[in-house]
Amino acid sequence: MMRSIVAAAALAAACGLSACAGGDDGAAVGLDTVAERAQQLPTVVSMFSRPPASPASTQWPVLLSHAWSRTADTTFQGDTKVSGGEYDAYGVKTALEADGVIVYQPNKMMYGSHEDRGSLLYKRCAGDTLDARLCKGRAPVVEDGFYAAMVDYCGSPVNREKHAFTSEGECYQKVKFNIICHSQGCPDSRYMMSAITNELTGRPLYQSVASWTSMLGANKGTAQADFVIEASASCLSDQCESPLLDLAFAVDEYSGNRFLNAEGSKSVVALSTKYMTVTTDMNCDPGKQTCPPSFNQRYPLPEDLAHPIYYQTFSTSIQDITHPCYQKDQFFWRIILDREGENDGNISVTSQAFEFYGPGSTGGRTPVKARYVYGDSLTTTRSHPGLNHMSLSSSDVPGLPGVSCMGEDNSDFAFSRINFYRNVVTELANLGL
Secondary structure, three states, rough: HHHHHHHHHHHHHHHHHOOOOOOOOOOOOOOOHHHHHHHHHOOOOOOOOOOOOOOOOOOOOOEEOOOOOOOOOHOOOOOOOOOHOOOOOOHHHHHHHHHHOOOOOOOOOOOOOOHHHHHHHEEEOOOOOOOHHOOOOOOOEEEEHHHHHHHHHHHHHHHHHHHOOOHHHHHHOOOEEEEEEEOOOHHHHHHHHHHOOEEEOOHHHHHEEEEEEEEOOOOOOOOOHHHHHHHHHHHOOHHHHOOOHHHHHHHHHHHHOOOOOOOOOOHHOOHHEEEEEEEEOOOOOOOOOOOOHHHHHOOOOOOOOOOEEEEEEEEOEOOOOOOHHHHHHHHHHHHHHHOOOOOOOOOOOHHOOOOOOOOOOOOOOOOHHHHHHHHOOEEOOOOOOOOOOOHHHHOEEEOOOOOOOOOOOOOEEOOOOHHHHHHHHHHHHHHHH
C-alpha cells in the first residue's frame, strides 16, 4: 500500500476517531475511510465501453493537465468526431460536468520544460511571450491556471455553501483540487505541487491538492526523447538544446497557441530519461563526477501527514502493433521496446507506472498506487490490440464508435474515453475526494 495512504490511516488512528479531518479542513472524509476504500480499487481495470454504474460528483473540483505538443482544446477530447476529423474538443470535461463535477482545463504551452509548463499550469497571464505568460510583465493579467481556478471556485457562493465556507478567504485556505494529468502534464503538475507556493494561501501548493491521478504519465522520461536527442546531435550544444527543433517547435507553437516560443527543444531534454532519473545537467557524467540531482530527486511527490494526497498512476501498452490504427506508432514503439520494454508507442509502462524515482527499481519507491488499463473485447476469440499513448486524449482507438483506420472491422472491440474518465472520477468521488 502506498505510503501516503498508510500515513493517512495512521494519522486517523492517532486521532482516535473513524472520521478524523484531514489537515485543516473539517469537511474532509475520514482518512482511515479513504485508505480502506483505496485498498479495494482494482489494480488492473477495463472500463472503457461502459458508463459508471452510479456516476458521482467529486467533493472537490478537478483540474486537467494536458500533454506535450497539445493545447487545452486538442486534448482530453471526447468519443465523437466533428468537422475536420477531430474528436469533440473538451469532450471529457463536458461529460464530467454533466455528471455534476466542476472541471478546470487550463491551457499551458505546447513545448517547454516541466518547470515552465508547471509554472503556467499554476498561473498563466496574458501575452505572446513566455515571460509575459509567466506573469513577469508589468501589470500582468491572470487568464488561466490553478490560481485562476481557485479564484473562480471560491468566488461562487454556491461552492462556498457546499463546504460551509463563510468567506472566499476561508475557501482559499481549505479548498482542495483533484489533479488528473496526461503524459508531460504529469511532471508539469508534480513541479507545480512541489516547487510553487500558492499565493492565495501563502503555503506550498500541494496542501491544496486532494488527489493526483497520472494517465500514461512521462514520470521517468522516455527513450523516445533519448532517441531524438541522439539523432539530432542535440548534445553537441550546451544542455542538449537543438536550434533545428527550436525552429520547428516555434512554428508549431505559434500556429497552435499564438505564442512566441524560441526554446521548445527544452521539452525534449525534459522528457529524456537522464533528465528525469539521473541528473538535470545533460552534460554531466555521473560515472566521472558529482552531478546535480535529477528532476525526480528535486521534485518528489509531497508526503505530509497533515495534508495527505491520494496518488495513483494508470499505465497501458500496445499489444498488437500491427493493428492498422497503430501503424504510425510502430517506429517509436520498437525503439522504446528495445530500450525500456512494454510501451504505448511513446512512454514505457515502467515510466507510466512510476513506482520508483530512479532508473529501473532504484532511487526509492514512490507513494503511488500503480494501476493498468486496457481496452475491451466483446469476444473471447479476439483480444483488444491495446491502447496507444494518445488513446486517453485524442487518437483513433479500436472500439470507439465508427472507428476504422484502414477499413478494418473493429466491431469486436469497445472503448470510450469519456466513460473511462467518468469511471475514474466516480472512484475519486467514492473515496470522498
